[in-house]
Amino acid sequence: MTSHLNWGLPLAAWLLSPAILGIINRVKAFFGGRKGPSLWQPYYDLSKLLRKGSVYSRSTSGILRAAPPVILACMAICTTMLPWGTIESPVSFVGDVILLAYLLGLARFATVLAALDTGSSFEGMGASREVQYAALAEPSFFLGMLVLVLHSGFQGLSGILSGISAHAGHGGGLLLLLVAGSWFVLLLTENSRIPIDDPNTHLELTMIHEVMVLDYSGPDLAYILYAAALKLWIFSALIVNLIFPLHSLPWWLQIPAFLLGMALVAVLVGVVESILARLRLLQIPKILIGSATLSLVALIVKWMG
Amino acid sequence: MVLFLVGCGFAVLGGVIALLVNGSKPARWIATIGVWIGCGLASIPVISALGDQAPHPVQWAWSMPGGSLSFALDGLSAFFCLPILLVSPLAALYGVGYLAGHARSLKAVLFFYNVLVASMLMLVATRNGLLFLVVWEIMAISSFFLVIFDDEHAHVRRAGWTYLVATHIGTAALLAMFALLGAGADSLDFTALAAMGRSLTMATVLFALAVIGFGSKAGFFALHVWLPQAHPAAPSHVSALMSGVMIKTGIYGLLRVLTLLGAPSAGWGWTLVIVGLSSGILGVAFALAQHDIKRLLAYHSVENIGIITLGLGAGVLGLSWGQPVLIMLGFGGGILHVLNHAVFKSLLFFGAGAVAHSTGLRDIDHLGGLLKRMRWTGLTFLVASAAICGLPPFNGFVSEFLIYVAAFSGLHAATPGTVVLAIGILTGLALIGGLAAACFAKAFGMVFLGEPRSDHAGGAHEVGPTMRWPMMALAVACLAIGLLAPLAVRGVLPAVAVVAGGDPGALLEAAGGAIRGLTGVVYISVTLLLVTGGLLLFRRLLPRGKQQTETGTWDCGYARPTPRMQYTASSFAQPLVDLFRTLLGTRKRGMAVRGFFPARATFETDTPDAAQERLFAPLFQSIDRLVAPIRRMQHGRVHEYLLYIAATLVLLLLFWKAGTR
Numbered sequence: 001m002t003s004h005l006n007w008g009l010p011l012a013a014w015l016l017s018p019a020i021l022g023i024i025n026r027v028k029a030f031f032g033g034r035k036g037p038s039l040w041q042p043y044y045d046l047s048k049l050l051r052k053g054s055v056y057s058r059s060t061s062g063i064l065r066a067a068p069p070v071i072l073a074c075m076a077i078c079t080t081m082l083p084w085g086t087i088e089s090p091v092s093f094v095g096d097v098i099l100l101a102y103l104l105g106l107a108r109f110a111t112v113l114a115a116l117d118t119g120s121s122f123e124g125m126g127a128s129r130e131v132q133y134a135a136l137a138e139p140s141f142f143l144g145m146l147v148l149v150l151h152s153g154f155q156g157l158s159g160i161l162s163g164i165s166a167h168a169g170h171g172g173g174l175l176l177l178l179v180a181g182s183w184f185v186l187l188l189t190e191n192s193r194i195p196i197d198d199p200n201t202h203l204e205l206t207m208i209h210e211v212m213v214l215d216y217s218g219p220d221l222a223y224i225l226y227a228a229a230l231k232l233w234i235f236s237a238l239i240v241n242l243i244f245p246l247h248s249l250p251w252w253l254q255i256p257a258f259l260l261g262m263a264l265v266a267v268l269v270g271v272v273e274s275i276l277a278r279l280r281l282l283q284i285p286k287i288l289i290g291s292a293t294l295s296l297v298a299l300i301v302k303w304m305g
Numbered sequence: 306m307v308l309f310l311v312g313c314g315f316a317v318l319g320g321v322i323a324l325l326v327n328g329s330k331p332a333r334w335i336a337t338i339g340v341w342i343g344c345g346l347a348s349i350p351v352i353s354a355l356g357d358q359a360p361h362p363v364q365w366a367w368s369m370p371g372g373s374l375s376f377a378l379d380g381l382s383a384f385f386c387l388p389i390l391l392v393s394p395l396a397a398l399y400g401v402g403y404l405a406g407h408a409r410s411l412k413a414v415l416f417f418y419n420v421l422v423a424s425m426l427m428l429v430a431t432r433n434g435l436l437f438l439v440v441w442e443i444m445a446i447s448s449f450f451l452v453i454f455d456d457e458h459a460h461v462r463r464a465g466w467t468y469l470v471a472t473h474i475g476t477a478a479l480l481a482m483f484a485l486l487g488a489g490a491d492s493l494d495f496t497a498l499a500a501m502g503r504s505l506t507m508a509t510v511l512f513a514l515a516v517i518g519f520g521s522k523a524g525f526f527a528l529h530v531w532l533p534q535a536h537p538a539a540p541s542h543v544s545a546l547m548s549g550v551m552i553k554t555g556i557y558g559l560l561r562v563l564t565l566l567g568a569p570s571a572g573w574g575w576t577l578v579i580v581g582l583s584s585g586i587l588g589v590a591f592a593l594a595q596h597d598i599k600r601l602l603a604y605h606s607v608e609n610i611g612i613i614t615l616g617l618g619a620g621v622l623g624l625s626w627g628q629p630v631l632i633m634l635g636f637g638g639g640i641l642h643v644l645n646h647a648v649f650k651s652l653l654f655f656g657a658g659a660v661a662h663s664t665g666l667r668d669i670d671h672l673g674g675l676l677k678r679m680r681w682t683g684l685t686f687l688v689a690s691a692a693i694c695g696l697p698p699f700n701g702f703v704s705e706f707l708i709y710v711a712a713f714s715g716l717h718a719a720t721p722g723t724v725v726l727a728i729g730i731l732t733g734l735a736l737i738g739g740l741a742a743a744c745f746a747k748a749f750g751m752v753f754l755g756e757p758r759s760d761h762a763g764g765a766h767e768v769g770p771t772m773r774w775p776m777m778a779l780a781v782a783c784l785a786i787g788l789l790a791p792l793a794v795r796g797v798l799p800a801v802a803v804v805a806g807g808d809p810g811a812l813l814e815a816a817g818g819a820i821r822g823l824t825g826v827v828y829i830s831v832t833l834l835l836v837t838g839g840l841l842l843f844r845r846l847l848p849r850g851k852q853q854t855e856t857g858t859w860d861c862g863y864a865r866p867t868p869r870m871q872y873t874a875s876s877f878a879q880p881l882v883d884l885f886r887t888l889l890g891t892r893k894r895g896m897a898v899r900g901f902f903p904a905r906a907t908f909e910t911d912t913p914d915a916a917q918e919r920l921f922a923p924l925f926q927s928i929d930r931l932v933a934p935i936r937r938m939q940h941g942r943v944h945e946y947l948l949y950i951a952a953t954l955v956l957l958l959l960f961w962k963a964g965t966r
Contacts, residue, residue: 053852057859059756061676061683069840073833093825094818098709099697101735103833106696109742113687116750116872118858119673124750124872131746132880135739139732146716146731150724154713204861214859219844285884292732303724 006090013079016259017233018042018226020266027270042229049222057215059119064215067114068223074107075230082237083158085246085254092156097145100157101138104190104234107227108134115212122204126211129281133196133208136288137186143295144179150302151175161241178298180242185291187235187269189284191228194273196284206278236265306360306376309430312347313423316340320419324412333401336415340397340422344390347426351390354383355799362432364494371493372435376427380799381564384640385429385557388550388647391782393422395775399655400542402771403662414454414540420447425550429557434483434493441479441554445472445522448551451543452535464531464538471531475521479558482514486565499565508566512573515562516580523555525614526584527916529607533591536603537667541658544599548606549651553643556613560640560804563621571625571722577618578726582733585611587915589740590885593747593878594912597667598657601748602650605693608737609646613639615730616708619715622726624805629815630714636801637816638707641793645700645786649692652779656686659768659776660752664761669751669874671762676753678765681773683753685780690745692783695738698830700786703793705734706826710819740881747877756868788830790823875910882912890915 022039029036038044056064078100080091112130115123145160151172152163164176189196192209204211213224240246240261246254279287319339323332350360362377378386397418404411424444431437449472453465487493490501503511521528532552536544563569588607595601616639623631659682660675661667676683692699712730715723757763767773786793794816802809844850860866882891895908938949 051848053849053854055854055856057857058855059674059858061754063676063687063754066841069837069844072840073836076836077829077833091825091829093822095706095710095713095822096825098706099826099829102695102697102702102738103829105694105738105742106691109691109694109696109746112742112746113750113754116746117754119755119868119871120858120860120866121870121872122861124755124877127746127750128872128877128880131739131743132884135736135743135881138735138739142731142735143728146713146724146727149713150716150719154710154716219847219850223840223844299724299728 006088007080009082009084009087009089010076010080013082013230013233013237014076016262017079017229018046020232020236020262021229023263023266024270024273027267028274031271031274042225046222046226049217049225050219052218054218054220057118060117060215063117064114065220067110067117068216068220068227070110071107072223072227072230074103074110075227075234078103078234079230079237081157082234083161083241084237084258085241085244085249085251086162087251087254088158088162089156092158094155097157097160100234101141104231105134105138107231111209111212118215120215122207122211123214125205126208129208130212133189133284133288136285137189137291140182140288140292140295141186143292143299144182147175147179147295147298147302150299161238162247164242175298175301176242178294178301180239182291182294182298183235183239183242184268185287185294187232187239187265188272189288189291190235191232193269195276195279196287198278206281232269233262236262236269239265306350306363306378306430309347309350309360309378309426310363310376312343312345313426314343315346316343316419316423316426319343320416323415323419329404329407329411332411332415333404336419337394337397337401339419341394343419343423343426344394347386348390350378351383351386354378354380355387355796359383364432367433367436369435371487371491373433373492373494374436375432375494376430377432378430379803380801381557381560381803382429384797384800385553385643386426388553388644389422389425389429392546392550392647392651392779393425395778396542396546396651396655397422399545399658399772399775400540402769403540403542403658405769406662409454413450414543417447417450418543418546421451421546421551425554428554432495434487434495434498437558438476438479438483441558442476444551444554445469445476448543448547451547452539454540454543455538458538460534461538464534468531468535471521471528475518475528475555478514478518478521482511482518482562485511485514495561495565503567505570509570509572511562511566512569512576515559516576519555519558519562520580521555523552523559523610523614524584524607525580525610526587526607527920529584529588530914530917530921532606533595533600533603533914536606536654537597537599541599541654541661544602545651545654545658548603548654549647552606552610553647556610556617556639556643560617564804564806569621569624571622574618574620574622574625577614577621578729579618581611581613581615581618582729583611584608584614585733585737586740587888589737589744590881590888591912591914593740593744593885594882594889594891594910596669596874598660598669598672598748598752599654599667601669601744602653602657605653605741605744606646606650608741609642609650609693612705612708612734612737613642613646615639615733616642616704616711619708619711619726619730620801620804622722623711623715626718626720626722628715628718628723629807629811630818631711632805632807633798633801633812633815634707634711634714634819636804637794637797637819638704638711640800640804641707641797642701642704644793645692645704648700648779648782648786649689652685652689652776652783653693655772655776655779656682656689659772660765662768662772663765666759666761669748671759672752672757673755673759673762673868673871674753674757675762675765678763679753679767681777682768685776686753687749688780688783690749692787694742694745696742697826698787698833699783700793701783702826703787703790703823705738706790706823707794707819709734710822714818743878743881747874751874751877755871758868758871758873788827790827791820794820794823882910888915890918 112127115127197208323336364375592604619635692701695701695705
């Protein structure tokens with residue numbers, strides 16, 4: 001039942017994803033007792049950056065320049081695989097979840113290589129941390145997906161996610177909550193949020209993601225920031241599909257409900273960022289293994305029930 | 306089929322003429338042309354066998370008891386010929402340029418290279434146990450002589466020795482296996498062996514011997530110790546052929562023996578799954594800790610053999626559970642990964658060889674900034690790195706995708722077995738993929754990006770055309786297999802049909818979902834390339850898109866950065882190496898920094914092979930102690946040796962006399 005209208009979903013993602021960043025920043029401002037920037041500030045930033053020229057380091061080769069389009073293309077394509085409740089995504093096929101995970105991997109590989117291209121120790125440090133946490137995060141993602149597939153059969157991501165919410169009524173709620181919890185940790189990790197990483201820090205030594213993109217400017221930085229917004233959208237959309245009972249609503253109500261869900265996840269991220277301190281870097285592998293354990297518990301719950 | 310053997314003959318002939326010709330350059334070209342003609346001729350029957358027309362098998366009598374000179378090409382043999390036929394000519398051409406600067410006589414390396422190519426081709430086509438062992442031994446010996454090419458270095462001689470011992474431990478297991486297989490039969494022909502009935506216990510013993518025998522060639526973890534020594538020691542085109550192609554004959558042998566043993570038990574499948582997971586994870590973990598780029602690549606062969614074995618394990622479990630999807634996608638993914646790994650691993654060894662050729666260095670920590678100096682080597686190495694990490698749109702993703710889909714599809718049975726298998730495959734492959742990405746970010750990033758860390762790296766230059774073109778051809782193959790993925794799955798079908806013994810129609814039906822999925826993947830891959838191109842173009846069309854300023858890297862306010870201050874490969878990998886420290890046993894040596902103005906400090910890490918240090922070294926030492934008394938008999942006094950001979954003769958005569966009475 002996919003039609004051309006389903007392309008509205010990724011289109012909405014491409015248009016609205018920077019607003020998610022705006023919401024998080026407003027929530028953090030509220031907790032900090034400030035008024036905070038406008039919700040539309042990320043859009044202003046992007047349009048300003050796109051109008052600028054670029055500065056490149058003399059040490060770099062073509063990798064640094066080629067990486068931002070690759071990263072943005074990966075993220076933009078991933079958003080086409082995300083359903084909203086029972087409204088199917090325009091791109092859906094058997095095994096699209098595997099491709100989704102590996103496109104995120106490709107984007108990360110490009111980011112890391114671009115960071116190493118500058119020859120800066122700080123960027124190398126960030127890259128080293130990024131690959132470490134990613135290697136631990138990926139098994140956790142697939143474990144969560146295993147639980148969902150066990151529940152609703154192996155098909156496209158749209159089918160898996162709508163199948164799971166359709167069965168959520170009898171005892172599946174706990175299952176979904178556990179997987180969603182596991183993936184929320186991944187959301188924080190992959191999008192470099194507190195308590196894993198701090199998007200606003202100004203000390204290069206402690207950064208992870210932000211330090212890898214230090215040498216970008218102008219349109220390249222715009223691509224990178226926009227890709228980061230899309231990535232946050234991807235992970236939030238997975239979680240909203242898991243825990244919001246979208247399937248019970250008529251289709252036209254699912255759209256505002258989904259958007260409300262996205263806003264709530266953004267608020268949640270903002271609250272987490274405001275009330276938690278950053279973890280020591282050595283603790284992060286434990287958090288990621290904990291995230292995998294949550295999915296493993298979900299698997300056991302599924303098995304017992 | 307005769308054409309195939311004539312092809313092998315041409316390869317050997319090229320090697321023999323190279324032995325007789327004076328002058329290094331003509332000899333190199335003649336040997337290479339021999340390989341090209343031989344592979345060209347052999348490819349004709351192979352391609353027809355991959356279609357529906359298997360060439361007529363041949364069988365000649367042989368005076369050896371139980372032996373016969375019988376050859377045939379079925380789907381499995383033909384598919385395993387593909388990597389040999391693709392990589393050997395390219396590696397030979399690469400060798401023409403690579404060996405050019407060597408002062409030593411090249412006759413041995415040229416001759417044995419051609420013999421190795423011919424023996425690998427013949428090995429996958431033989432249909433007799435005894436002939437198989439003979440060809441196996443020719444393959445092992447010829448590759449041994451290739452490994453010890455640089456034999457003035459002690460480490461090369463030691464590597465050759467390790468390889469010789471390891472391969473003969475394997476051969477010993479295979480000898481025992483074929484002896485047991487043929488017990489009670491009057492011929493060691495595979496058709497005769499397959500027709501015999503066996504008890505499950507007997508079959509399991511045979512399977513275990515096959516895993517040890519073929520695993521020592523393929524490089525299953527713990528039996529892999531020769532790989533990280535022999536690959537760095539051998540010339541790079543030889544490492545490419547050995548690591549990309551020769552070790553796959555172990556996988557071929559394992560699959561061929563599976564077809565002889567009858568219905569497999571689930572225990573065999575679990576064995577392969579566990580072997581696959583441990584080889585995969587430990588292989589990549591050890592690779593992360595390496596500083597020598599060829600040693601790093603050798604450990605990645607262990608990792609990829611692990612991925613292949615994981616697929617085969619899923620397939621064997623599918624056979625024993627009667628799940629066609631698992632059979633097709635498990636075996637299919639594993640066997641396709643054989644070809645894929647041959648393509649990108651040979652390319653990586655070519656790249657490492659080009660770097661070593663150009664800079665004289667293999668230590669990653671002393672390289673850097675080579676992409677600007679060696680553009681084609683760098684770009685093709687990048688393609689291969691992305692492919693080995695399983696990233697789309699390249700070929701590595703296709704075979705890993707099949708194995709993932711096998712694990713997910715198996716879940717519909719929802720038995721404890723399928724769930725445990727899925728947990729193993731999904732978390733295992735995801736972890737291996739993540740660690741491989743880390744390792745190749747390190748390998749590519751530290752060698753080709755940033756600033757040169759030494760003068761040798763700074764003075765690097767691009768290699769000549771005979772070395773460049775093979776790399777470009779393989780890089781194109783990486784992308785082509787990735788974009789023709791659904792066709793590749795159909796190509797692997799005849800091979801799976803031989804192993805699974807099912808009819809191809811049912812297998813194709815089982816693969817239907819995965820083929821549809823791969824079609825989607827191909828569409829997305831093409832879209833990815835187009836969107837990336839579009840975004841590049843869009844950036845140029847922006848109002849100030851062409852305005853570019855050049856400056857130094859942001860150094861956080863520090864005024865005098867030098868290339869030596871860049872992050873090194875060791876520091877890049879340190880967090881992950883630390884995470885696996887109990888497994889790796891990395892040794893650190895160095896002086897701590899003392900005082901307010903420390904003048905000098907050194908730091909060194911080194912990760913010896915765990916299997917060698919903790920398993921084989923103690924084992925061989927204890928064997929050594931055990932047999933030490935016997936050594937007293939060997940002292941160099943010739944007259945006492947004559948006494949031994951006389952005593953043996955008398956004993957044998959007495960024995961014979963007692964027997965005849």
